[in-house]
Amino acid sequence: MEYIWKTDCLDLAQTLESGQCFRWKRQEDGSYTGISGSHILRIKQRPDGAVLTVRSEEEARFWLRYFDCDTDYAAVIKQFSADKTLREAAEENRGIRILRQEPFETLISFIISQNNNIPRITGIIGRLCESFGERIDDGIFTFPDARTIAALTPEDLAPLRAGFRVRYILDAANKVNSGEVDLQSICDMSYDEGREYLKTITGVGDKVADCVLLFAYHKTEAFPADVWIKRITAEYYADGLPECMGEYKGIAQQYLFEYFRKRVPAVK
DNA sequence: TTCCAGGACCGGG
DNA sequence: CCCGGTCATGGA
Numbered sequence: 001m002e003y004i005w006k007t008d009c010l011d012l013a014q015t016l017e018s019g020q021c022f023r024w025k026r027q028e029d030g031s032y033t034g035i036s037g038s039h040i041l042r043i044k045q046r047p048d049g050a051v052l053t054v055r056s057e058e059e060a061r062f063w064l065r066y067f068d069c070d071t072d073y074a075a076v077i078k079q080f081s082a083d084k085t086l087r088e089a090a091e092e093n094r095g096i097r098i099l100r101q102e103p104f105e106t107l108i109s110f111i112i113s114q115n116n117n118i119p120r121i122t123g124i125i126g127r128l129c130e131s132f133g134e135r136i137d138d139g140i141f142t143f144p145d146a147r148t149i150a151a152l153t154p155e156d157l158a159p160l161r162a163g164f165r166v167r168y169i170l171d172a173a174n175k176v177n178s179g180e181v182d183l184q185s186i187c188d189m190s191y192d193e194g195r196e197y198l199k200t201i202t203g204v205g206d207k208v209a210d211c212v213l214l215f216a217y218h219k220t221e222a223f224p225a226d227v228w229i230k231r232i233t234a235e236y237y238a239d240g241l242p243e244c245m246g247e248y249k250g251i252a253q254q255y256l257f258e259y260f261r262k263r264v265p266a267v268k
Numbered sequence: 269t270t271c272c273a274g275g276a277c278c279g280g281g
Numbered sequence: 282c283c284c285g286g287t288c289a290t291g292g293a
Binding site: 019115118119165207224225228 | 274276277
């Protein structure tokens with residue numbers, strides 16, 4: 001069935017190619033196909049929103065939540081307009097939304113992201129899923145679960161060419177699989193608690209933890225500080241982040257990240 | 269050849 | 282606590 005979602009502040013290209021997710025594929029007709037857990041979606045842009053191709057109403061609801069349908073982005077952007085730089089960044093990227101992604105996939109993805117670039121991150125994650133995920137449809141694989149990855153050796157993961165990150169991936173999978181780290185429990189934690197909890201995993205520091213808290217748990221207080229954001233804050237916000245970011249620092253971060261990244265031609 | 273990428277870890281000061 | 286070196290990999 002097709003579900004028409006009418007909303008402003010949704011641009012699929014801006015959202016799905018913004019570096020918060022790495023598995024969406026653009027098709028010939030401009031639509032995108034993606035998977036989260038065992039849910040599959042084809043979604044196509046419309047001027048007034050998007051068309052979701054799904055199997056049921058229930059699936060439609062799952063995906064609306066994934067695309068964070070309950071957050072009023074127009075209101076957030078209006079709030080941000082008090083700061084000139086942020087206003088420009090937000091207006092140019094007003095179609096970005098913060099996705100609610102599956103926690104384990106997000107954790108492993110951002111462990112892989114460290115000291116790495118987006119095209120190579122995408123490649124490593126793609127090989128991980130094709131090698132150890134479950135094939136659901138042609139070209140579509142699930143993200144391998146913690147139990148599956150925990151059973152692997154560094155030699156098994158060598159073909160991914162993930163380099164020094166392999167032992168971090170294995171530590172994360174082992175801790176989640178053993179129950180030492182309970183990803184579900186983070187839902188009920190504060191931002192600070194969740195951050196310290198995630199950092200008990202080897203290879204998870206401030207930045208990776210913030211990405212997981214923002215892109216999986218939608219804790220919008222998180223402001224992931226990567227090399228791009230550090231340059232931006234050093235130049236524009238040396239005395240601190242503007243008040244108007246409020247409880248939505250993470251959304252502001254994503255507007256700023258895209259705004260400035262776009263201005264460096266080499267990285268696209 | 270050198271530098272850099274959605275960083276984290278480790279050792280020395 | 283803070284600092285610099287180091288960690289694989291591949292594209293520019």
